[in-house]
Each structure stands twice: as structure tokens, then as C-alpha cells.
Amino acid sequence: xxxxxxxxxxxxxxxxxxxxxxxxxxxxxxxxxxxxxxxxxxxxxxxxxxxxxxxxxxxxxxxxxxxxxxxxxxxxxxxxxxxxxxxxxxxxxxxxxxxxxxxxxxxxxxxxxxxxxxxxxxxxxxxxxxxxxxxxxxxxxxxxxxxxxxxxxxxxxxxxxxxxxxxxxxxxxxxxxxxxxxxxxxxxx
Amino acid sequence: xxxxxxxxxxxxxxxxxxxxxxxxxxxxxxxxxxxxxxxxxxxxxxxxxxxxxxxxxxxxxxxxxxxxxxxxxxxxxxxxxxxxxxxxxxxxxxxxxxxxxxxxxxxxxxxxxxxxxxxxxxxxxxxxxxxxxxxxxxxxxxxxxxxxxxxxxxxxxxxxxxxxxxxxxxxxxxxxxxxxxxxxxxxxx
Numbered sequence: 394x395x396x397x398x399x400x401x402x403x404x405x406x407x408x409x410x411x412x413x414x415x416x417x418x419x420x421x422x423x424x425x426x427x428x429x430x431x432x433x434x435x436x437x438x439x440x441x442x443x444x445x446x447x448x449x450x451x452x453x454x455x456x457x458x459x460x461x462x463x464x465x466x467x468x469x470x471x472x473x474x475x476x477x478x479x480x481x482x483x484x485x486x487x488x489x490x491x492x493x494x495x496x497x498x499x500x501x502x503x504x505x506x507x508x509x510x511x512x513x514x515x516x517x518x519x520x521x522x523x524x525x526x527x528x529x530x531x532x533x534x535x536x537x538x539x540x541x542x543x544x545x546x547x548x549x550x551x552x553x554x555x556x557x558x559x560x561x562x563x564x565x566x567x568x569x570x571x572x573x574x575x576x577x578x579x580x581x582x
Numbered sequence: 583x584x585x586x587x588x589x590x591x592x593x594x595x596x597x598x599x600x601x602x603x604x605x606x607x608x609x610x611x612x613x614x615x616x617x618x619x620x621x622x623x624x625x626x627x628x629x630x631x632x633x634x635x636x637x638x639x640x641x642x643x644x645x646x647x648x649x650x651x652x653x654x655x656x657x658x659x660x661x662x663x664x665x666x667x668x669x670x671x672x673x674x675x676x677x678x679x680x681x682x683x684x685x686x687x688x689x690x691x692x693x694x695x696x697x698x699x700x701x702x703x704x705x706x707x708x709x710x711x712x713x714x715x716x717x718x719x720x721x722x723x724x725x726x727x728x729x730x731x732x733x734x735x736x737x738x739x740x741x742x743x744x745x746x747x748x749x750x751x752x753x754x755x756x757x758x759x760x761x762x763x764x765x766x767x768x769x770x771x
Contacts, residue, residue: 461706520649528641529727532718567753571761
């Protein structure tokens with residue numbers, strides 16, 4: 394039972410109905426943008442990282458030589474795919490059912506953590522590659538591979554904009570799920 | 583206006599009221615446990631990492647030599663402090679107001695991301711310290727500092743249990759906020 398049913402039980406007025414419709418319509422637009430934006434961002438970050446390799450007179454360095462960057466590529470790929478599928482489902486199935494709301498909520502939360510974790514570990518590796526660590530004799534790889542580090546930094550920065558979109562979409566899917574959940578509690582009386 | 587008001591508008595029955603009270607009481611207990619558990623976990627992870635240092639014939643290694651581990655210590659300290667304050671406020675102020683619900687929601691989300699990020703970067707550094715990276719000539723520090731790595735692994739593992747608690751408490755605070763938010767929309771009619 395959704396909120397519309399609750400309103401029928403409680404009585405209704407056209408103005409408030411219109412206000413709620415406007416509010417829902419605004420949220421749908423925000424949701425559509427926030428679900429489609431990460432598709433572009435994640436693919437951009439993924440392609441940038443995939444093409445990131447540099448060869449100098451001593452050695453050759455590619456994203457695949459660093460586990461954190463491989464994880465970033467995979468996470469961006471998964472998130473781009475999920476965002477596209479979720480955007481299509483969200484656009485086609487309105488209003489969303491309880492099971493859809495739970496599915497969106499679950500995957501939005503999990504993928505937010507996944508992409509945040511990927512961004513965090515990639516940032517850490519970039520920091521170590523830039524500064525190095527004298528105590529454990531880790532050299533500053535960015536001294537020799539400056540171009541590689543610049544491209545990787547751009548990819549990580551784009552990933553963090555996608556993280557922001559995911560954090561917002563998680564809030565929206567929580568709202569959509571829990572406002573639905575409240576209705577049966579109030580209307581079962 | 584909270585859910586109780588919605589029920590008054592819609593009519594009510596004692597059984598459903600009792601069911602809702604039981605449900606709310608269960609959620610409060612879960613919330614109390616999930617807010618107090620990270621205090622213990624974060625302090626344990628923090629102390630374990632703070633005391634983590636090893637000296638061999640070649641060098642000395644402490645948590646403070648690695649930025650990721652320093653970040654883990656800070657994040658655990660912040661989360662332990664916040665969880666304690668939040669548990670006290672949540673226990674004393676019942677029912678929580680709208681502004682308190684927003685505050686809990688905001689800080690629960692931010693600190694979940696903070697502690698997840700700290701756990702992720704510390705795991706990445708542990709992985710690099712264990713495996714090393716031949717391409718960029720990073721040695722396996724854990725070969726020389728096995729004891730240090732073991733303690734750090736334990737600290738990170740405890741941090742991830744705290745992350746799990748935070749993920750769950752974020753869901754609870756989202757539920758508490760958004761079910762409150764739905765009430766005015768339905769009852770203003």
C-alpha cells in the first residue's frame with residue numbers, strides 16, 4: 394500500500410495533492426539526472442585509466458601494474474552498468490513497487506560503498522606514488538612517471554564526482570523506500 | 583508532526599498501536615547497541631594501531647610512518663567520540679525532534695563514509711606492504727616487519743566490523759528521518 398492509499402484514508406485536498414505531485418516530480422527529475430550522470434562519469438574515469446600507461450628509458454608503467462587502479466576500473470565499470478540499468482528501470486516502472494524500492498535501496502548503498510572504497514584506495518596509491526615512503530623504502534614513482542600520475546589523478550577526481558552522485562542517489566532511494574514503509578504502519582489501523 | 587499524529591487522523595486500534603510500539607522499541611534497542619558497539623570497536627582498533635611498532639636490526643617501523651594508518655587512528659578516534667555522544671543524546675532525548683533526526687542522519691552518513699574510507703586505504707597499504715609492487719620497486723615491508731603487519735591487520739579487521747555497524751546505523755537514521763518526513767505530506771490534506 395503506498396502513500397496515495399494513506400491519503401485516501403485520511404481525506405484529501407487538491408492543493409496539497411498538487412504540492413505533493415510537484416515534489417514527487419522534482420524528485421524524479423533529480424533521480425533521473427543522478428542515475429544518468431554516473432554513467433558518463435564512470436565511463437570517462439574508466440577510459441582515462443584504461444588508456445593510462447607510460448614508458449620511459451628505464452621501465453614501463455600501466456594501470457594494470459597497480460591493484461588499486463585495476464579495482465578502480467572494475468568498480469567504475471560495474472557502477473556505469475548498474476546506473477544505466479537502474480535509470481532505465483526507474484524511468485519505465487512508475488510508481489515503483491516495494492520490492493523495486495528495496496532493490497534500488499540495497500544496490501545504491503552497496504555501490505556507493507564500492508565506488509567510495511575504489512576512489513579511496515586509488516587516492517592512497519596516488520599519494521604514495523607521489524610522496525613515496527622512506528621508512529619502508531617505497532620510491533616516488535611519479536618522479537619517473539609524471540604523465541601517468543596526472544592521468545590517474547584525473548580519473549580519480551572524476552570517480553569522486555560519481556561518488557557524490559551515488560551518495561545523493563542513496564539518500565533519494567532511502568527516502569523512496571522508507572516513506573513507502575511508513576504507510577502500512579499508519580494505514581493498518 | 584510525527585506518525586502518532588497521523589494515526590489519530592486516520593483512526594486507531596490498540597493491537598496495531600502495540601505492534602508499532604514493539605517495533606519502535608526493537609528499533610531503539612538495535613540503535614542503542616549499534617551506537618555503543620562502535621565506541622568499543624573503534625577504541626580497540628585505535629589502541630591496537632597506536633601501539634603498533636616494530637624494530638629490527640635494519641630499521642624501526644611505527645604506524646605513524648604510514649599516512650593511511652595515521653588516518654585510520656584519527657578516523658577511529660572521531661568515530662568513537664561521535665558514537666558515544668550520539669548514544670547519549672539518542673538515549674536521553676526521546677522522541678527525537680526533526681532537527682535531531684537530520685543531525686543524526688547527516689553525521690551517520692558522513693562518518694560511515696569516513697570510517698569506510700579509512701578502512702579501505704589501510705587495507706590497500708597492508709596489501710602493498712604484504713605483496714609489494716615490483717614495477718614501481720616497492721618492497722614487501724611485511725617480510726621484515728611481520729609482527730607490525732599482523733597487528734595492523736587486526737586493527738583494520740576491527741575497523742571493518744565498526745564499518746558494518748555504521749552502515750546499519752545509517753539505515754536506521756534514514757528510516758527515522760524519512761518516516762517523519764512523510765507524515766506532514768499525508769496529513770496536511
